[in-house]
Amino acid sequence: MIVARRKPAPPLLAAATGRRTVLVAGCKGCVAVCGVGGEREVRLLAAQLELAAKRLGQKRTVLRATVARQCDPGFLSSFDSLMEQAEACFSLGCGVGVQYMAERYPAKPVFPAVDTVFAGGSPAAGLWEERCRMCGECVLGETGGICPVSRCAKGLLNGPCGGSVNELCEIGHNQPCAWNLIYERLAGQGRLEGLTVITPPKDWSRAGAGVRSVVREDLMP
C-alpha cells in the first residue's frame, strides 16, 4: 500500500488563515490503514483547524468527509456539495487523491495534509517499511521475492557490493544486506545457479519520468 506521513500542522494552519469554511477530506484506503488519512485523522485535523481559529478568536467552520478511495475519481462526487461551501480543501489522501481533488475542483485550492512517502507494508503495529520502488520491471521472480531495487541501498541488480558487514548493509541503520537475504533465500530453494546469470541494466524508461499508465482492455466497458 501507499504509506504516508501526516504533515505537521503549522503550514496547514497558515494555508487555512483567513478562510472561514474549509473541508478536510479523508480517504479510507491506504492512508487510513497507515494511520494518517482515515476518518479518525480527519477528525483530528479538523479539531486542530478549529482550535487554532478559536485560539485567535476567529470563526472557522471545518467540514469533514471521507470517501472509500480518493484515487478513484468516481468516489469524489460526494465531496461536491461540501466543496461548494468550502473555500479550500485539505486532503488527507495520498498525492494521487490530492491531484484528483484538485482536478475536480479547479477553482479552489487543495492542500495536501500528508506527505506521500513510499509503497510498503506494516510488518508490526506502528511500523511501516518500504518494499517497492515501483520500478516498472519487477525482478522479484529472480531474486527470491526480495526486492533489490528498494531494499539494497545501491539498488544493485547483480549481487552484493562487497561492503556488507555481518550480513548488514554497509550504510548502517541496522538494515540487512538485501543481497545476503537474496542469497539465503535462493540457497534455500536450491536456485543459486540463477545468481550466475548476469542481469542486464534495467530499462529505467519504464520507471521513468512522465505519466506511466496501465491499460487493461479486458476490464474496460
Place this chain on the structure above:
Amino acid sequence: MSLELQREQWRVVETEWRPKIIVFCCHRCAPGAADTAGIMRLQYPPEVLIIRVPCSGRVDEEFILRAFAGGTELTEKLRRVGVDEEFILRAFAGGADGVVVAGCLEGTCHYLVGNTRAARRVERMRTFLSEVGLEAERLEMHHMAASMGTSFARMAADFTGRVRLLGPAFPAVHAASAEGGSGL
C-alpha cells in the same frame, strides 16, 4: 443589600475567570482515588470535572482536542456526525482550559497496556496542542491507584493552579463572553 448591588456582585463572580479542568478518569483507579479524597475530607478545586472512561487507553486524541474545543456551536455542528463526537461534545460543551488523563499505576492496567498507550498518546497530543498555539502544559497524564486519595487531591489542586497561571485557553473567547458576547 440592594438588589442592584447584589446583581453587581453576581456579575463580578460570574465574569471572574475560573479554569475549566477536565479529568478523564480510568474507571478502575482515579474515580476511586477521588472518592477516597472525599472520604478523607480532602478538598480539591471545584473547577475539576471528572469524566469516567472504561480505561485511560479509551481516551483517544479527539477526546482531548474536543475537550478544549467545546462550545455550543460545535455541539450543534457535531450533532449531525455520529455517536462518538456527540457523546464527547455532550460532556464538554463548556470547553476546557486544562485536561488530565488519569490512569492506573504503571504495570497495573486492567487491560494490560491501556495506560501506557494513553501516556504515549498524551505525549503526541501535547505536540498537536502546541502546534495550534495551546500550551502543551495544559495536558497531563497521571497514574494513581484507587487508594491514593491524597495524590488525587494534590494533583487536582496543583494542576488547577498551573492552568490558572496559564490563563484562559482561548483568551479571545473569554474576553468576548466577559463583555456579554456569545463567544465562539
